Amino acid sequence: MADLSIQYLGLKLKNPVIIGSSGMTGTVAGVQQAAACGAGAVVLKSIFEEQILHEMDSYLNETEKENGNSFNKGYQSVLKEREYDYEEAYSYLTDHAKDLTLQKYLTFVSEAKKAVDIPIIASINCTTAYDWHYFARRIEEAGADALELNVYVLPSNTMKNSAENEKIYFDILTAVLQQVSIPVALKMGYYFSGLATSAIELSKTGVAGLVLFNRPFHPDIDINKLEIHSKYLLSDPSEYSHVLRWIALLSGRVECPLIATTGIHTAETAIKQLLAGATAVEVVSAIYKQGYSVITDIIEGVEKWMDAKGYASIDDFRGKMNQQSIKNPAEFERVQFMRLYSEIV
Ligand SMILES: Cc1cc2nc3c(=O)[nH]c(=O)nc-3n(C[C@H](O)[C@H](O)[C@H](O)COP(=O)(O)O)c2cc1C
Structure with missing residues (x-):
C-alpha cells in the first residue's frame, strides 16, 4: 500500500490533502469533521489584521506591556483613516469585533488543537506589517502547530x-x-511584476511554505440594479490550471515547499499538482459543493493511482512533471498558442 505521508511545516502529515481556511474551519465541530474525513491537516478560518488592530488599544496593549513592549495608542483611528477601509467595512468590523474577538480566536485555536490529532494551522489575513504581528505569538502560545499568513x-x-x-x-x-518559533507559511497573491523572482526571494526569508495562491473574489455588475457585487465565491474545477502552471514553474527553484490551492475538486487534479511539484494541496470549494466525503475520495483516489503506478511514496513522483523535468519546458510558459487559436474558426 502506498505511503501518502509528507513532511510540511516541520510536521508529519498522514497525507497531502489539507482542508483550507474557510467558514467550515471556523468552529471546533468543523475542525473535527475535517479530521474525521481523513484530512492531513486543517487551516483554521483567518482572523483579520483589522480585527487585531481594533483591539490593540485594549487587549493587546495590556498584555504586551507585561512583556516590555509598548505601542502607539490610537489604532482605532488608524483603522478609520485607512483609505481602502471604506465606511461600510469599518462598521462591519466594529459590529463584529464588539466582544473580544482576539480572546475568542485564541480559545478557538487551543480548543481545536485539543479536539483533533491532526496538525492545526492558524491563519491571519493581513495587508500591512502594522504592529498586529505581536498577536502571532499569542497564537503560538494558544497551541497552533503552524501559522498561515494570508497576504x-x-x-x-x-x-x-x-x-x-x-x-x-x-x-x-x-x-x-521575529515573533514566533512555529513554522509560518505564506498564502500569497499573484499580482507581482516578477512573480517567479519574488517567490524565490520570499522562499529565502525563512518562510516554511508558499501557498499558491490566494483566490480573490470576482467583482461583477448587476446591470438592472446598477450595483456592484462579488461573484463566484466558490471555485470552478477548471481553475486548478492557473496554479498548476506556477507550481510547475517554481518547483525545484524555490527554497521551501509549495502548496497548491484553488480549483482542486478531484483526486486527479490533486495528483497533477503533486506531479507539478506541490508538497500538498488545500481544498475548500469542493467541500462546500460535495460535502466532506470529497476529501476521503481525493485521498483514496491518490492512493489508488499511486498503487496502480507503483509509487510507494509521494516523493517518488512529486515534481516529476515540473518545468525542469519535462521535455518541452516552454509548454508551461506559453500563454498564447498560434496553432490552437488557428484551429478554432
Ligand atoms: C466561504 C469561504 C471562506 C473563506 N475564508 C477564508 C479565510 O478566512 N482565510 C483564507 O485564507 N482563505 C479563505 N477562503 C479561501 C480559501 O481558503 C481558498 O483559498 C479558496 O477558496 C480557493 O480554494 P478552493 O478552490 O479549494 O475553494 C475562503 C473561501 C471561501 C469559499
Missing part, C-alpha cells in the same frame, strides 16, 4: 510602484518570523 496585495494604488507593493510581503514575513 493579498492588489496593486491598485496608483501612488505605489511595484517594488513598494511587493515589499509588503517581505515586511510582514520579517515582522512575524
Whole structure:
C-alpha cells in the first residue's frame, strides 16, 4: 500500500490533502469533521489584521506591556483613516469585533488543537506589517502547530510602484518570523511584476511554505440594479490550471515547499499538482459543493493511482512533471498558442 505521508511545516502529515481556511474551519465541530474525513491537516478560518488592530488599544496593549513592549495608542483611528477601509467595512468590523474577538480566536485555536490529532494551522489575513504581528505569538502560545499568513496585495494604488507593493510581503514575513518559533507559511497573491523572482526571494526569508495562491473574489455588475457585487465565491474545477502552471514553474527553484490551492475538486487534479511539484494541496470549494466525503475520495483516489503506478511514496513522483523535468519546458510558459487559436474558426 502506498505511503501518502509528507513532511510540511516541520510536521508529519498522514497525507497531502489539507482542508483550507474557510467558514467550515471556523468552529471546533468543523475542525473535527475535517479530521474525521481523513484530512492531513486543517487551516483554521483567518482572523483579520483589522480585527487585531481594533483591539490593540485594549487587549493587546495590556498584555504586551507585561512583556516590555509598548505601542502607539490610537489604532482605532488608524483603522478609520485607512483609505481602502471604506465606511461600510469599518462598521462591519466594529459590529463584529464588539466582544473580544482576539480572546475568542485564541480559545478557538487551543480548543481545536485539543479536539483533533491532526496538525492545526492558524491563519491571519493581513495587508500591512502594522504592529498586529505581536498577536502571532499569542497564537503560538494558544497551541497552533503552524501559522498561515494570508497576504493579498492588489496593486491598485496608483501612488505605489511595484517594488513598494511587493515589499509588503517581505515586511510582514520579517515582522512575524521575529515573533514566533512555529513554522509560518505564506498564502500569497499573484499580482507581482516578477512573480517567479519574488517567490524565490520570499522562499529565502525563512518562510516554511508558499501557498499558491490566494483566490480573490470576482467583482461583477448587476446591470438592472446598477450595483456592484462579488461573484463566484466558490471555485470552478477548471481553475486548478492557473496554479498548476506556477507550481510547475517554481518547483525545484524555490527554497521551501509549495502548496497548491484553488480549483482542486478531484483526486486527479490533486495528483497533477503533486506531479507539478506541490508538497500538498488545500481544498475548500469542493467541500462546500460535495460535502466532506470529497476529501476521503481525493485521498483514496491518490492512493489508488499511486498503487496502480507503483509509487510507494509521494516523493517518488512529486515534481516529476515540473518545468525542469519535462521535455518541452516552454509548454508551461506559453500563454498564447498560434496553432490552437488557428484551429478554432
Ligand atoms: C466561504 C469561504 C471562506 C473563506 N475564508 C477564508 C479565510 O478566512 N482565510 C483564507 O485564507 N482563505 C479563505 N477562503 C479561501 C480559501 O481558503 C481558498 O483559498 C479558496 O477558496 C480557493 O480554494 P478552493 O478552490 O479549494 O475553494 C475562503 C473561501 C471561501 C469559499
